[in-house]
Amino acid sequence: MPVTITAIDAFHLRIPHDMWAEPPLFAGRPRTHVEAVYVRVTTDKGVVGWGECNGFSGAAAVTAVETLIRRVAVGQDPTDSELMPRIERMLHGLGRAGVIMHAMSGLDIALWDIRGKLEGVSVSKLLGGAKRTRVETYASLIQYAGNVENVKRITARALERGYKHIKLHERTPEAVAAARSVTGPNIPIKVDTNCAWLPGEADAPVAAMKASNPHWVEEPIWPPEDFESAAKLRKATGVPIAMGENATSPSDFRKMIAAGAVDFVQPSVNKIGGITHLWKIATEAEKAGITCVPHMFYFGPGYLATLHCIACKEREVPLERMFADVAQVPYAKTVPDVNGAVEVPDRPGLGADPEPELFERFRA
Numbered sequence: 001m002p003v004t005i006t007a008i009d010a011f012h013l014r015i016p017h018d019m020w021a022e023p024p025l026f027a028g029r030p031r032t033h034v035e036a037v038y039v040r041v042t043t044d045k046g047v048v049g050w051g052e053c054n055g056f057s058g059a060a061a062v063t064a065v066e067t068l069i070r071r072v073a074v075g076q077d078p079t080d081s082e083l084m085p086r087i088e089r090m091l092h093g094l095g096r097a098g099v100i101m102h103a104m105s106g107l108d109i110a111l112w113d114i115r116g117k118l119e120g121v122s123v124s125k126l127l128g129g130a131k132r133t134r135v136e137t138y139a140s141l142i143q144y145a146g147n148v149e150n151v152k153r154i155t156a157r158a159l160e161r162g163y164k165h166i167k168l169h170e171r172t173p174e175a176v177a178a179a180r181s182v183t184g185p186n187i188p189i190k191v192d193t194n195c196a197w198l199p200g201e202a203d204a205p206v207a208a209m210k211a212s213n214p215h216w217v218e219e220p221i222w223p224p225e226d227f228e229s230a231a232k233l234r235k236a237t238g239v240p241i242a243m244g245e246n247a248t249s250p251s252d253f254r255k256m257i258a259a260g261a262v263d264f265v266q267p268s269v270n271k272i273g274g275i276t277h278l279w280k281i282a283t284e285a286e287k288a289g290i291t292c293v294p295h296m297f298y299f300g301p302g303y304l305a306t307l308h309c310i311a312c313k314e315r316e317v318p319l320e321r322m323f324a325d326v327a328q329v330p331y332a333k334t335v336p337d338v339n340g341a342v343e344v345p346d347r348p349g350l351g352a353d354p355e356p357e358l359f360e361r362f363r364a
């Protein structure tokens with residue numbers, strides 16, 4: 001029985017969070033909310049799928065979904081594996097990355113959710129089966145602008161809540177040392193610098209972080225597509241390098257791996273083109289000996305999509321989880337994070353739909 005997409009809608013949610021200190025600026029405004037864009041795809045069989053776009057694209061992503069994506073996807077068969085490649089080619093002249101690819105990411109995730117629901121199997125099953133049923137999460141602290149007291153205080157809080165991996169968004173060796181003084185030697189500490197340095201500026205601070213044994217240093221170089229400079233830094237310091245949340249296609253990942261720039265690749269499901277591209281990147285990278293640890297700073301359908309990919313891929317890695325008190329955590333009851341770990345749902349599709357109250361309470 002053929003299935004047809006009958007409607008596509010997008011919802012911009014802003015869910016307040018408390019990071020227990022002054023929020024940093026992000027893209028021009030204080031980071032006080034979980035920004036999210038959820039995509040709902042309805043079919044004529046009554047099956048509804050959910051996806052998610054990069055939330056900071058906000059109203060721009062909603063517009064892209066409800067104009068461009070809706071126009072090319074309504075009336076199509078959601079089980080057609082050629083649908084996404086066809087749409088990608090059809091829209092390529094509008095840009096191969098950014099908001100348009102964020103919108104396609106939301107559609108792609110929703111299509112996987114629909115396919116699982118139609119077949120009565122989980123997305124993990126569609127990806128070949130989960131290799132693990134439980135995935136550890138890591139506490140990804142928001143940025144505390146080098147304030148070592150805050151870094152210590154919030155790191156201690158993450159450990160109290162059961163997390164066994166920490167990520168900082170800090171740029172100074174002192175901040176990393178502060179976190180290490182709290183964790184002791186055995187907790188992996190990842191350090192995300194968000195493209196802090198021009199080539200040549202990064203060697204000294206990254207080398208100085210080495211004393212605190214960072215698990216990786218993430219996106220040390222501006223611009224993020226300068227893979228040659230990242231490779232030089234990696235070689236010069238011997239510090240493991242992670243990147244990829246700002247890459248724009250599977251071919252970018254091939255290039256960064258070929259350049260010797262990375263130890264860990266981090267495609268972001270809400271930005272890179274959804275599960276289809278993320279899965280391709282993870283598979284290719286791990287075949288090449290590079291570990292895929294997807295970027296995930298959200299809580300919606302993209303979080304579940306990433307959870308399934310991590311459950312199914314070759315190498316075991318933790319799932320990123322933004323560390324803050326959020327006014328309402330999506331899937332808190334259906335897919336709870338307990339003491340720094342989540343059970344991989346084996347219900348059809350992604351395994352849970354977003355709670356209706358989210359849309360009543362937090363629609364932007």
Ligand SMILES: [Mg+2]
Pocket residue numbers: 192194218219245295
């Ligand atoms: Mg990052």
